[in-house]
Amino acid sequence: xxxxxxxxxxxxxxxxxxxxxxxxxxxxxxxxxxxxxxxxxxxxxxxxxxxxxxxxxxxxxxxxxxxxxxxxxxxxxxxxxxxxxxxxxxxxxxxxxxxxxxxxxxxxxxxxxxxxxxxxxxxxxxxxxxxxxxxxxxxxxxxxxxxxxxxxxxxxxxxxxxxxxxxxxxxxxxxxxxxxxxxxxxxxxxxxxxxxxxxxxxxxxxxxxxxxxxxxxxxxxxxxxxxxxxxxxxxxxxxxxxxxxxxxxxxxxxxxxxxxxxxxxxxxxxxxxxxxxxxxxxxxxxxxxxxxxxxxxxxxxxxxxxxxxxxxxxxxxxxxxxxxxxxxxxxxxxxxxxxxxxxxxxxxxxxxxxxxxxxxxxxxxxxxxxxxxxxxxxxxxxxxxxxxxxxxxxxxxxxxxxxxxxxxxxxxxxxxxxxxxxxxxxxxxxxxxxxxxxxxxxxxxxxxxxxxxxxxxxxxxxxxxxx
Amino acid sequence: xxxxxxxxxxxxxxxxxxxxxxxxxxxxxxxxxxxxxxxxxxxxxxxxxxxxxxxxxxxxxxxxxxxxxxxxxxxxxxxxxxxxxxxxxxxxxxxxxxxxxxxxxxxxxxxxxxxxxxxxxxxxxxxxxxxxxxxxxxxxxxxxxxxxxxxxxxxxxxxxxxxxxxxxxxxxxxxxxxxxxxxxxxxxxxxxxxxxxxxxxxxxxxxxxxxxxxxxxxxxxxxxxxxxxxxxxxxxxxxxxxxxxxxxxxxxxxxxxxxxxxxxxxxxxxxxxxxxxxxxxxxxxxxxxxxxxxxxxxxxxxxxxxxxxxxxxxxxxxxxxxxxxxxxxxxxxxxxxxxxxxxxxxxxxxxxxxxxxxxxxxxxxxxxxxxxxxxxxxxxxxxxxxxxxxxxxxxxxxxxxxxxxxxxxxxxxxxxxxxxxxxxxxxxxxxxxxxxxxxxxxxxxxxxxxxxxxxxxxxxxxxxxxx
Numbered sequence: 001x002x003x004x005x006x007x008x009x010x011x012x013x014x015x016x017x018x019x020x021x022x023x024x025x026x027x028x029x030x031x032x033x034x035x036x037x038x039x040x041x042x043x044x045x046x047x048x049x050x051x052x053x054x055x056x057x058x059x060x061x062x063x064x065x066x067x068x069x070x071x072x073x074x075x076x077x078x079x080x081x082x083x084x085x086x087x088x089x090x091x092x093x094x095x096x097x098x099x100x101x102x103x104x105x106x107x108x109x110x111x112x113x114x115x116x117x118x119x120x121x122x123x124x125x126x127x128x129x130x131x132x133x134x135x136x137x138x139x140x141x142x143x144x145x146x147x148x149x150x151x152x153x154x155x156x157x158x159x160x161x162x163x164x165x166x167x168x169x170x171x172x173x174x175x176x177x178x179x180x181x182x183x184x185x186x187x188x189x190x191x192x193x194x195x196x197x198x199x200x201x202x203x204x205x206x207x208x209x210x211x212x213x214x215x216x217x218x219x220x221x222x223x224x225x226x227x228x229x230x231x232x233x234x235x236x237x238x239x240x241x242x243x244x245x246x247x248x249x250x251x252x253x254x255x256x257x258x259x260x261x262x263x264x265x266x267x268x269x270x271x272x273x274x275x276x277x278x279x280x281x282x283x284x285x286x287x288x289x290x291x292x293x294x295x296x297x298x299x300x301x302x303x304x305x306x307x308x309x310x311x312x313x314x315x316x317x318x319x320x321x322x323x324x325x326x327x328x329x330x331x332x333x334x335x336x337x338x339x340x341x342x343x344x345x346x347x348x349x350x351x352x353x354x355x356x357x358x359x360x361x362x363x364x365x366x367x368x369x370x371x372x373x374x375x376x377x378x379x380x381x382x383x384x385x386x387x388x389x390x391x392x393x394x395x396x397x398x399x400x401x402x403x404x405x406x407x408x409x410x411x412x413x414x415x416x417x418x419x420x421x422x423x424x425x426x427x428x429x430x431x432x433x434x435x436x437x438x439x440x441x442x443x444x445x446x447x448x449x450x451x452x453x454x455x456x457x458x459x460x461x462x463x464x465x466x467x
Numbered sequence: 468x469x470x471x472x473x474x475x476x477x478x479x480x481x482x483x484x485x486x487x488x489x490x491x492x493x494x495x496x497x498x499x500x501x502x503x504x505x506x507x508x509x510x511x512x513x514x515x516x517x518x519x520x521x522x523x524x525x526x527x528x529x530x531x532x533x534x535x536x537x538x539x540x541x542x543x544x545x546x547x548x549x550x551x552x553x554x555x556x557x558x559x560x561x562x563x564x565x566x567x568x569x570x571x572x573x574x575x576x577x578x579x580x581x582x583x584x585x586x587x588x589x590x591x592x593x594x595x596x597x598x599x600x601x602x603x604x605x606x607x608x609x610x611x612x613x614x615x616x617x618x619x620x621x622x623x624x625x626x627x628x629x630x631x632x633x634x635x636x637x638x639x640x641x642x643x644x645x646x647x648x649x650x651x652x653x654x655x656x657x658x659x660x661x662x663x664x665x666x667x668x669x670x671x672x673x674x675x676x677x678x679x680x681x682x683x684x685x686x687x688x689x690x691x692x693x694x695x696x697x698x699x700x701x702x703x704x705x706x707x708x709x710x711x712x713x714x715x716x717x718x719x720x721x722x723x724x725x726x727x728x729x730x731x732x733x734x735x736x737x738x739x740x741x742x743x744x745x746x747x748x749x750x751x752x753x754x755x756x757x758x759x760x761x762x763x764x765x766x767x768x769x770x771x772x773x774x775x776x777x778x779x780x781x782x783x784x785x786x787x788x789x790x791x792x793x794x795x796x797x798x799x800x801x802x803x804x805x806x807x808x809x810x811x812x813x814x815x816x817x818x819x820x821x822x823x824x825x826x827x828x829x830x831x832x833x834x835x836x837x838x839x840x841x842x843x844x845x846x847x848x849x850x851x852x853x854x855x856x857x858x859x860x861x862x863x864x865x866x867x868x869x870x871x872x873x874x875x876x877x878x879x880x881x882x883x884x885x886x887x888x889x890x891x892x893x894x895x896x897x898x899x900x901x902x903x904x905x906x907x908x909x910x911x912x913x914x915x916x917x918x919x920x921x922x923x924x925x926x927x928x929x930x931x932x933x934x
Contacts (some may be wrong), residue, residue, distance in 0.1 A: 081683050082715065208886060212712060212873060212901070216548050235883050244711040245679060248549065248870075403715075406679060416702050419675060434679070 002170060002191040006030040008460045009171055009192040010199055011157050011233055014042030015133070015446055016429025017199035018140040019453030020460065022105075025147045027461035028194060033149060034171070036156040036179055037228045041137040042201050043430075046226055048268045049128030049135045050117065050443035051110070053099040054092055056124065058114045064122050068092040071124065075444065078119045078295035079402075079437020082246060086409055087435045087452075091444065094451045099126060102450065106139040115272055115321070116378060117442040119295030123378075125443040131268055131323040136446065154178070156185065157233050160196070160240045160425075166415075167423025168196045168240070169466070179228055195424040195460035198413065199453060200233030202401035202430035204250065209235075210398065213248040223398040224253050224263035234404065234431055241415045241422060242405035245433030251440055253399035254299035255312075257333040257392055263399075265324040266333040266392050270312050271442060273325075274392055276378055277318030279361055283309040286344075286353030288361065291373040297439035300396050310394050311347055313358075316386040328392070337389045347391055358384055400440055404433030411456035426460045428452035469637060469658040473497040475927045476638055476659040477666055478624050478700055481509030482600070482913055483896025484666035485607040486920030487927065489572075492614045494928035495661060500616060501638070503623040503646055504695040508604040509668050510897075513693055515735045516595030516602045517584065517910035518577070520566040521559055523591065525581045531589050535559040538591065542911065545586045545762035546869075546904020549713060553876055554902045554919075558911065561918045566593060569917065573606040582788070583743055583845055584909040586762030590845075592910040598735055598790040603913065621645070623652065624700050627663070627707045627892075633882075634890025635663045635707070636933070646695055662891040662927035665880065666920060667700030669868035669897035671717065676702075677865065680715040690865040691720055691730035701871065701898055708882045708889060709872035712900030718907055720866035721766035722779075724800045724859055730866075732791040733800040733859050737779050738909060740792075741859055743845055744785030746828055750776040753811075753820030755828065758840040764906035767863050777861050778814055780825075783853040795859070804856045814858055825851055867907055871900030878923035893927045895919035 007028040010017045013035040025031045035042070053059075054071035071092035076083050102108040109129035116123035128135030144151060156179070159172035170192050174185035203209050207219045209231040223229070238244055255275065257266025274280075275292040280299075282289050290302035292312070303310055319325055328334035337343040340358065344351040362383035364370050370377060404427075406414045411428055412421035429449040436444065474495040477484045480502040492498045502509070520526075521538035538559035543550050569575040576596035583590035595602030611618060623644035630636040637659050641652035670676050674686045676698040690696070705711055722742065724733025741747075742759040747766075749756050757769035759779070770777055786792055795801035804810040807825065811818040829850035831837050837844060871894075873881045878895055879888035896916040903911065 082681060084679075084682060212551075212710060214549060215551060215901075238705070238711070238883060239708060241706060243679060244705070244714060246715040247711060248713040248715060416705060434682075 001189065003188045005191040005193055006032045007194045007465065008197065008457070009034065009190055010197045012042055012199035012201055012429065013040040013151055014044035014199065014201055014429060015136065015449035016453035017197070018137065018144060019450045020197045020199055020428055020457030021149045022140065022143050022147065023454040023457035024461035025149050027458060031149045032190070033144070033151045034155040034157060034173060035151060035153050036177055038154050040141060040151050040153060041134065043225050043229050044133045044449070045137040046263055047133035047446070048271065049131055049133045050115065051099055051126040051446045052120065052124050052441065052443040053095040053126060053447065054124055055096040056099055056126065058126065059124060062114060062123070066122050066124055068095065070121055071095060074119060074121050075436065075441060078297065078439045078441045080439070082249070082437030084434035087407070090409060091435060091448045091451050095447045098447060098451050098454070102136060106136070106143055108136050108139050116276055116293070116376070117271060118275060118293040118299065119441045127323070133446065154185070157236060158187070160236055161189065162240070165423060168192065168425040171196060180230070192424065193465045194463040195426055197456045197460050198233060198237055198427040198431055199429045199456070200431050202229050203231035203234055204398045204401055205229040206231040210250055213403070214250050217250060217398055221398060222261065222395070224256055224267065237405050237413065237427070237431070241417065242413050243416045245403055245406045247403035247433065249402040249438050250398060251296055251400040251402060252300045252396040254296055254303055254394065254396055256395060256397040258395040259333050259393055260331055264333060265327040265331060268324045269322045269328045269334055269392055270394065273314050273318050273322035274312030277321055277381060278312050278314030279357070279384065280310055280312050281349060281354065281357065283311060283347060283349050286350040287357050288373060291370070291375040293375050295439050295441055303396060311349070311391045312394060313343065313384070313389060313391050315384050315389050317382045318384070319390050334390050334392045338387055340389060343389050343391050400445065401430055402433065402436045402438065402440055404431045406434060407432050410459050411452050424463055426456035428456040468656065470655045472658040472660055473499045474661045474932065475664065475924070476501065476657055477664045479509055479666035479668055479896065480507040480618055481511035481666065481668055481896060482603065482916035483920035484664070485604065485611060486917045487664045487666055487895055487924030488616045489607065489610050489614065490921040490924035491928035492616050494925060498616045499657065500611070500618045501622040501624060501640060502618060502620050503644055505621050507608060507618050507620060508601065510692050510696050511600045511916070512604040513730055514600035514913070515738065516598055516600045517582065518566055518593040518913045519587065519591050519908065519910040520562040520593060520914065521591055522563040523566055523593065525593065526591060529581060529590070533589050533591055535562065537588055538562060541586060541588050542903065542908060545764065545906045545908045547906070549716070549904030551901035554874070557876060558902060558915045558918050562914045565914060565918050565921070569603060573603070573610055575603050575606050582739055583760070583843070584738060585742060585760040585766065586908045594790070600913065621652070624703060625654065627703055628656065629707070632890060635659065635892040638663060647697065659891065660932045661930040662893055664923045664927050665700060665704055665894040665898055666896045667898050669696050670698035670701055671865045671868055672696040673698040677717055680870070681717050684717060684865055688865060689728065689862070691723055691734065692866070704872050704880065704894070704898070708884065709880050710883045712870055712873045714870035714900065716869040716905055717865060718763055718867040718869060719767045719863040721763055721770055721861065721863055723862060723864040725862040726800050726860055727798060731800060732794040732798060735791045736789045736795045736801055736859055737861065740781050740785050740789035741779030744788055744848060745779050745781030746824070746851065747777055747779050748816060748821065748824065750778060750814060750816050753817040754824050755840060758837070758842040760842050762906050762908055770863060778816070778858045779861060780810065780851070780856060780858050782851050782856050784849045785851070786857050801857050801859045804858070805854055807856055810856050810858050867912065868897055869900065869903045869905065869907055871898045873901060874899050877926050878919050891930055893923035895923040
């Protein structure tokens, strides 16, 4: 009946899946990670590598007063209080110790300076040294190798197998699967002696499924995710009785470049330099129209989803914070100009209003307070007047699914008809719904994925083994 | 194996279920309606009996220019474009002929004057003669009796039964069910020779389920619905593979009374008189704060969900439109005052700002345009200065679930893994998701329920009979 058997079977090899695997393997003797794509790391490996933590060493060093309570309050504000507060509270509470775990256990390298991302009350975001999620995923993969955890690529979850009590007993998979060809590969059944962990990510690239939840997200709307960010595993979990939570809450990223596909290199440029140290301009008017450091939902709403053509502008002083600058310039995603006049001409922006906007903004900086839009000004912010100037053309792209399936604080998946946990069935990461409510704050995804990945993995490994 | 057999089995006896039954029975020889509660009519029978139709006889009589296109545009605006546009378009397109059907086929009596509800561009709302959904449900029940359609009360859907192809073959039910006692009653299996129609309504009273979707809707928040508006059938449909659509979009009604439970009599007072012919006042400031005729979501947002204490005020001329006035006064839901001074004292409103607000509002009426909040002023609106004056204390209550399961334009329920219809399985009414997007316009529910109830019933009856 079964082809193979492991204590814990994990679906997905991103932050949540690999964290779960590492934690589980500490507590039991065999763990396997199943990944449908031909490469490991899912969407995590192409992410920006930003990690939000409340009460971190860098915050202490920079004299930044923060707490899990403040981080939770920021999450609830951005989430419009749609958040499942018990879960969100755990993310905030465990953020700093989990960051430390990535340093101590995995050897992840971070830059020595915090970033202040939109919607966070204070700077609390660590950047991986290589400005990429690969800076965490690669050490995780090394750790998995050391711990003898196989990562089985091109292995697609086709079915969950339950025992007579309704608990999950194993999975049917397709090996040698060529995504997205449902005819490819061959079937196999893998038994989970203790539990199965769903860490299969979001569905931002699933154009049909996302349009059912939000019909405005038509096929032509771009996405920052890798192409494997589709809904198959979510659907399998729902069919097993998991509760759908807030599936229509799908986040657009306001910082992506119009001049490259996907997440690219421009997104990090905007997040780290353009928005905190520069200004966001409506190309028709030459004016600012929003607090550039607002949370993503507020920004996208202000950009009218796709109707308002906008650019971010930053100068030589601000651009120092953009770790992806070289690549951005090489790919033509960011352009460099000696004068504002040249920048205006190249972007077809009205020059006189643009200059007036910059003068007004510089006056705000001198005053130390943005009376106009309430942007929190970085301590080291200087007036925008140091050439050369840089611009990036922006467009909103589908980025993250706040919705997913319901778990409890132990990361157990809840059954829709009984509201009790489904036996031996856990989830973590983007496939979980409700933690971020209506809008996730930037750099909270990695924290969430690793916090709940470890909880899921630990609890899965602690299930009593089946005979 | 089966205890009974009908061509079409319908779950739920509200507008959608009874419309489906009547339409199905025209086309096939046996139809049964199963209702879990001890009385028929579900939430429909306690609704306000408002029917929106574009291009109706009363509109022609009152020279109101309307069209299905305009009605659809209003639905999309209120729905923030989250609407499943193909389905919303059908509701608008068929609204006038469906209204006529209730008159010609059922003999429903309507008042001779249209109402203009918030968010609609023009007056297009018919009122039943008795200002209640019972004015439609009762004639439907009479029709069912004439057509020999049994309405089986206290009959709870406990399970769907599928055949080997995955199509729905029948239902397991509990007879003599005492809602909500899951231990009550006895089981029976009813075969559907042609199809099953899910018309089981929304889940506004399901406090646990609704809080998963919107955690702000805590147990203490009141609801306008009958207590049977719970999620059991929705959950059964989801377990059968139906696609969850926008379940977190749950509407609060901004017009309900703080001084009675549920929908009561105050809701219609506000909808028909207080909002169109009166003003909405913040009790702390004595000022207006919103277009009283905005759609429900905008109103509830402006009322800060539950934080802003507000009242509606209307005078002797405006109150003529309130068909529930007598009951409201008798129950103390609406209070009557000879002067604004007395009204202010009784409501603890600041008198001087309140008088200034009324004067400013009356000046807008004289001018014929609400420059302040853009409220569309009824043609027969007079200045608010004709004593006695009436006030109602408002509080937002959970009213309607925009979310539900996905159907196609033939009312077939779609399967989540294949995105193809589930065989012999239809749905209509509030259990369907996506038609109204983020916010349903008042008086569009009855239209939607009857339009899609008839489509579902007709298509269910046209399925080839099983041998």
